[in-house]
Amino acid sequence: MAEKLKIAVIPGDGIGWEVVPEGIKVLEAVGAKHGLEYDFTEFDWSCERFHKTGKFMPDDGLEQLKTHDSIFLGAVGFPGVPDHVSLWSLLIPIRRSMNQYINLRPVRMMKGMKCPLAGRGPEDIDFWVVRENNEGEYSEIGGRLFQGTDNEMAMQETVMTRKGCDRVMRYAFDLCQRVGKKKVTSATKSNGIIHTMPFWDERFEAIAKEYPDIATDKFHIDILTAQFVLHPDWFDVVVGSNLFGDILSDLGPAVAGSIGIAPSANINPEGDYPSMFEPVHGSAPDIAGKGIANPIGQIWSGAMMLEHLGHQAAADDIVKAIETVLSEAGPKTPDIGGQAATKDLGDAIAAAVK
Structure with missing residues (x-):
């Protein structure tokens, strides 16, 4: 049956x-x-x-x-x-x-696709983006004051918890092992975002110690987007916060040929x-x-x-x-x-x- x-x-x-x-x-x-x-x-x-x-x-x-x-x-x-x-x-x-x-998005160029990057083929673009999907920059905490006046303001709070960071990072490392890849890359911006992103970096370093056989690196999000275009072959598994993962997982399939083929x-x-x-x-x-x-x-x-x-x-x-x-x-x-x-x-x- x-x-x-x-x-x-x-x-x-x-x-x-x-x-x-x-x-x-x-x-x-x-x-x-x-x-x-x-x-x-x-x-x-x-x-x-x-x-x-x-x-x-x-x-x-x-x-x-x-x-x-x-x-x-x-x-x-x-x-x-x-x-x-x-x-x-x-x-x-x-x-x-x-x-x-967990928001999981494979980034892969398939044979028969035309790559927008000169000189790149399917062997160069085959990685995963793991995006934290429940907290981070997409929190509901915040609000607006004095609407319609010259003093109007809006505030949005980013929320990163140890539990939330650790579980998405462990998932990324476990995925790396499961699919036979070698490296996990962290997307960060700790040179400009003074509290949440250094915390993200600290948790990434702590979780990485649990996986001594997997290589790691980290990039600030601005240069990371550039490296997706310049060196897509550098990446195996990329883990990012809700916002950074969202951006990267759209850029990735566009680099691979078309966002129309991208699943999640x-x-x-x-x-x-x-x-x-x-x-x-x-x-x-x-x-x-x-x-x-x-x-x-x-x-x-x-x-x-x-x-x-x-x-x-x-x-x-x-x-x-x-x-x-x-x-x-x-x-x-x-x-x-x-x-x-x-x-x-x-x-x-x-x-x-x-």
């Missing part, structure tokens, strides 16, 4: 409604091959729902999600709803209520709550409805979901199928130099899986 996985599906906004069906198509193809079945439940939580009802999700929405094995998300945000409203009404509550304190995972490593898997690209309102969005980020996120749920062989088959289609002159969407539709690329990857 096939194992049935209970998956909450949130297409969200914009191209989410175009790429999520392709992700599901590939999940079903690999499921048929590996004896996996799915119980998909779709939720219409989105900016459109917010316009209609004043809420992104029902009051018990988070409790509904907790009954699932995993969450498969498309994108959040669309013009007409301020970004901070959409993010703090849907994505961040899920990440925090489910204790998804919001992980609760202990398994106490479902983890959530989503592409990096966002809702892309400029191309929404045109049927030309690249579905690889969503499809690859599905592979990360299966890996997290313990189905490594199925996950590997999805990644291999993506590699095959990209490297063997298969259909390509406009962002990676082709003219194919979203569905064409999804169909090709599903066929390659089979």
Whole structure:
């Protein structure tokens, strides 16, 4: 009897409604091959729902999600709803209520992709960004005073805890060991941010001592972004705070050829709550409805979901199928130099899986 996985599906906004069906198509193809079945439940939580009802999700929405094995998300945000409203009404509550304190994003150039960096190929760009996902710069502590006057002010507090720093750093070192890499790089800014970043550095040094066989280095975030472009081959696993990890994990896939192929995972490593898997690209309102969005980020996120749920062989088959289609002159969407539709690329990857 096939194992049935209970998956909450949130297409969200914009191209989410175009790429999520392709992700599901590939999940079903690999499921048929590996004896996996799915119980998909779709939720219409989105900016459109917010316009209609004043809420992104029902009051018990988070409790509904907790009954699932995993969450498969498309994108959040669309013009007409301020970004901070959409993010703090849907994505961040899920990440925090489910204790998804790890955001994991592979950065990899695949064969068949065109790199924007001269002289770089797939052998040069293959690393991971581990982002702290629950605290740091994205805290809710702060506020505004004297709004609408010349004395108006805004204050936002960064929160870094020993527990929060240690667990994301240990995850980065454990990942480095698990995937056979050699070095963990810390993103910092302790020369300009006087309290939180020296604390981050101290915790990184302390955790590094637990892993004597793994090399380490650290870069201030400004020069680190430059080195992503100049020397992407320097990096194996990069760990950063919520803000720094967010920036680096968008820059990385752009350097690798297209943000359209980049997946991500919001992980609760202990398994106490479902983890959530989503592409990096966002809702892309400029191309929404045109049927030309690249579905690889969503499809690859599905592979990360299966890996997290313990189905490594199925996950590997999805990644291999993506590699095959990209490297063997298969259909390509406009962002990676082709003219194919979203569905064409999804169909090709599903066929390659089979």
